[in-house]
Amino acid sequence: MIYEVIWTSKFKKSYKLCKKRGFPIQELKDVVEKLRKDETLDEKFHDHELSGQFSGTRELHIKPNWLLCYRKNQGILTLTLVDTGTHADIFGM
Secondary structure (H helix, E strand, O other), rough: OOEEEEEOHHHHHHHHHHHHHHOOOHHHHHHHHHHHOOOOHHHOOOOOOOHHHOOEEEEEEOOOOOOEEEEEEEEOOOOEEEEEEOHHHHHOO
C-alpha cells in the first residue's frame, strides 16, 4: 500500500529552515519514503504517537534533536507531514 504525501504549510516552512541550517535532508526524504511505502521503521527512529494537543499525530527522530511529526490516514491512504525541526522548534522547549 502506497500513501499519498501531503505537505502542510507549516511543514514547508520548517523544511526550508532545516535545509538552511544544513540538516541532512536526504535522511528526511529516506524516512518519508519508508512511511509512504508503509515499511516498518528501525527502532532508532523512536516512532511514537503524541498526546494532548498533538493527539492523532506521530513523531519520530531523524536525528536525536531533529524530529518529524506526521499523520497517517489509512482510510484514504494519505501521509500528512505536519512539522519538522528541533524539539525547541516544534514544542517550544
